[in-house]
Amino acid sequence: MIETIKLTKQYFKLTAVKDLDLNVQAGEIFGFLGPNGAGKTTTLRIIGGLIQPTRGTVRVFGHDVLKDPVAARQIIGFIPDRPFLYQKLTGEEFLRFIAQIWGLDDRKAKMEMDRLLEIFDLSEWRDELIESYSHGMKQKLVMVSALLHEPKAIVIDEPFVGLDPRATRLVKDIFQEYRRKGCAILLSTHTLSVAEEIADRIGIIHLGSMIAVGTPDNIKTRSGFQDERLEEVFLKITSPVHAG
Numbered sequence: 001m002i003e004t005i006k007l008t009k010q011y012f013k014l015t016a017v018k019d020l021d022l023n024v025q026a027g028e029i030f031g032f033l034g035p036n037g038a039g040k041t042t043t044l045r046i047i048g049g050l051i052q053p054t055r056g057t058v059r060v061f062g063h064d065v066l067k068d069p070v071a072a073r074q075i076i077g078f079i080p081d082r083p084f085l086y087q088k089l090t091g092e093e094f095l096r097f098i099a100q101i102w103g104l105d106d107r108k109a110k111m112e113m114d115r116l117l118e119i120f121d122l123s124e125w126r127d128e129l130i131e132s133y134s135h136g137m138k139q140k141l142v143m144v145s146a147l148l149h150e151p152k153a154i155v156i157d158e159p160f161v162g163l164d165p166r167a168t169r170l171v172k173d174i175f176q177e178y179r180r181k182g183c184a185i186l187l188s189t190h191t192l193s194v195a196e197e198i199a200d201r202i203g204i205i206h207l208g209s210m211i212a213v214g215t216p217d218n219i220k221t222r223s224g225f226q227d228e229r230l231e232e233v234f235l236k237i238t239s240p241v242h243a244g
Contacts, residue, residue: 001025002047002153002184007056009042016042018208020056024184026152029175031199032188035238039208040188041081044157047186048078060153061184074102077151081158081188083142087131091122091141094130095148102149109148116144119174121167135162143171153184160191172198196230206238 002024009017017039024030034040045051047058049069058065063072086094092113099109117123120140125133133141139162146154154175160168175198179185189195195202196216204212204219212219220226225233 001059001061002030002155002186003057003059004043004047005057005059007043007046007058008054009039009046009051010054015208017046017053017205020205020208020210022186022203022210024153024186026061026184027179027182028200029179029185029187029198031195031202032186032205033190033192033195033202033234034188034205038205038238040205041157043205044078044155044186044188045080048076048080048155049073050078050080074149075152077146077149077154079143079146079154079156079159081161083138085130085138085141088129090127090129091117091133092126094141095145098145098148104149112148112150113144116147119170120144121170136164136167139163140167140171143174147178151183154178154186156185156187158189159187160189160194168194192231192234202230204234204237212237 002022004020004022007017007020008015020043032040046053047065049065049072060072061075063075065072089097095113099113117126120143122137122140122144125137130138130141143159159171163171172194175185187199201213201215202219203210212223214222216230220228220233223233223237225236
């Protein structure tokens with residue numbers, strides 16, 4: 001599971017995340033929603049071990065991300081919103097490089113690489129330079145690299161940006177597969193219809209604080225907008241008037 005307790009991140013006078021309590025269970029897809037600047041990406045980067053919080057606790061399947069970062073990162077598959085790729089490597093060269101970073105056995109890494117490239121429809125492109133990939137193909141390659149070490153927790157920031165409808169459907173199906181395997185999946189997206197479709201629960205963060213958590217139907221009912229679409233509920237409860 002993925003858990004944060006009183007997680008706080010301050011940048012000088014700006015509080016990007018404030019006392020955030022978050023819990024994502026094994027075998028659950030949790031949709032993490034919020035307006036631009038709400039604190040989503042900051043939260044995900046802290047969980048992924050990329051930045052340090054000002055205070056608070058982060059645990060991933062019992063491993064403290066701050067006290068035992070190596071063990072925690074070994075079980076996290078992190079997919080950032082703006083990934084970096086080595087454009088002059090082929091897809092397979094890049095994945096072999098990632099496998100070496102993780103210290104994976106060559107034979108096992110090759111088998112998992114072959115499986116994931118097939119699933120993500122990238123097998124025919126494995127020997128092509130990454131600079132020749134489309135944006136969607138690069139996005140899928142990053143996902144393959146994040147899943148190569150068979151993580152127990154998957155943290156994703158805006159996975160559907162730049163994907164065509166077929167690729168979007170494919171990625172949603174893959175997330176469901178990993179959910180069935182018992183992965184804890186924390187997914188941040190602005191595509192509210194996707195969150196409503198695939199997430200078991202959602203959390204809405206606004207101005208650094210969690211303002212609603214539950215199933216989409218629970219949130220609609222508690223907010224008094226049970227007959228509205230999730231998009232309408234989101235816009236209303238994150239509006240300045242409602243938030244005030």
